[in-house]
Amino acid sequence: MAEIQLKNISKRWGSFVGVDDFNLTIADQEFLVLLGPSGCGKTTTMRMIAGLEDVTSGDILVDGERINDLEPKDRDCAMVFQSYALYPNLDVYENIRFPLRMRKVPQSEHKDRVMRASAMVELDDFLHRKPAELSGGQRQRVALARAIVRQPNVFLMDEPLSNLDAKLRVSTRAQIKNLSHELKVTTIYVTHDQIEAMTLADRVVVMEKGVVQQVGTPTDIYDMPANTFVASFIGSPAMNLLTGTLDNGTFSGANVKITGIDSPHSGPVTLGYRAEDAIVNGDNPSIDAPVYSMELLGDATMVTFKIGGTIATVKADKDFRAKIGDKVRANIPAAICHLFDATTGERL
Numbered sequence: 001m002a003e004i005q006l007k008n009i010s011k012r013w014g015s016f017v018g019v020d021d022f023n024l025t026i027a028d029q030e031f032l033v034l035l036g037p038s039g040c041g042k043t044t045t046m047r048m049i050a051g052l053e054d055v056t057s058g059d060i061l062v063d064g065e066r067i068n069d070l071e072p073k074d075r076d077c078a079m080v081f082q083s084y085a086l087y088p089n090l091d092v093y094e095n096i097r098f099p100l101r102m103r104k105v106p107q108s109e110h111k112d113r114v115m116r117a118s119a120m121v122e123l124d125d126f127l128h129r130k131p132a133e134l135s136g137g138q139r140q141r142v143a144l145a146r147a148i149v150r151q152p153n154v155f156l157m158d159e160p161l162s163n164l165d166a167k168l169r170v171s172t173r174a175q176i177k178n179l180s181h182e183l184k185v186t187t188i189y190v191t192h193d194q195i196e197a198m199t200l201a202d203r204v205v206v207m208e209k210g211v212v213q214q215v216g217t218p219t220d221i222y223d224m225p226a227n228t229f230v231a232s233f234i235g236s237p238a239m240n241l242l243t244g245t246l247d248n249g250t251f252s253g254a255n256v257k258i259t260g261i262d263s264p265h266s267g268p269v270t271l272g273y274r275a276e277d278a279i280v281n282g283d284n285p286s287i288d289a290p291v292y293s294m295e296l297l298g299d300a301t302m303v304t305f306k307i308g309g310t311i312a313t314v315k316a317d318k319d320f321r322a323k324i325g326d327k328v329r330a331n332i333p334a335a336i337c338h339l340f341d342a343t344t345g346e347r348l
């Protein structure tokens, strides 16, 4: 059991605010991802939970008990870092066993637990190699096994896939997802990669400049971004954001007109739409601009337009072809548009 409550936790260094008033209850066995750009306070939040960083104000509770003053070693959190942090002079077996020795687990249990943890990450054949004799992916699996072997209450993972190449990242990601499902341990996972967040998380916390922007399931965050920051951070490509004016349900911006928007608002707005929700060669074209560029993605063709100084994308069929400068009838259906306050960026 490990339900974690973060109650108004903040971290300040002098006048600089690293994390501002973070409030959240993380359910037992939940896979929570902290997502945001570099410097937004993800790692600091995780380090405060691990006890590696003091909390300036607020409380951290695990299963209702305040742990602010507990030493890291007494918090029962196993950490996995981007840098693996393996002992170079110990072989894989001893690296995985290390936490058991540190925590004075009876010797008689070591072999069994190391073997089980190493089997879970498919390292059985590498137990007598030193870290230098392993690939990056294998090293990260040693780090994972070393976290698993402790049977902790909480896993804390800080960008564990960042040092792996793209292909290995995808397979290790799947392995982490599978492990978390099998082990049923509350997990907090830090990343700046929105695809990792979307694929792994039960819930995602999007952060910017120390402030939580939105908490929700990947679907919530994708379908209903709370503001333009979240909208522009989630999705590949990110949501298109166009500035313009809304009047009686009609949005008008540079080279764009969309009618039939069901909204009581009027005046300056930011309109968002996802490239995949737009329709190429639809009736009633919304974009009146020539094609700026085309990208073949294999399963689709991405058509881009330059609208009022910003690039707007529309996803077309994989066989769709047009030339730069062509006029393409791209329709942005009113029903799929997102509206945000032009000044604050908050969802309307």
Ligand code: ATP
Pocket: 013, 016, 017, 018, 036, 037, 038, 039, 040, 041, 042, 043, 044, 045, 192
């Ligand atoms: P990254 O993805 O680059 O690791 P992050 O979101 O994890 O970024 P943090 O490491 O949590 O960001 O840092 C949040 C902010 O706090 C940053 O602006 C960072 O420079 C600052 N910060 C971190 N540690 C300290 C410290 N010991 N003293 C002062 N400022 C710090």
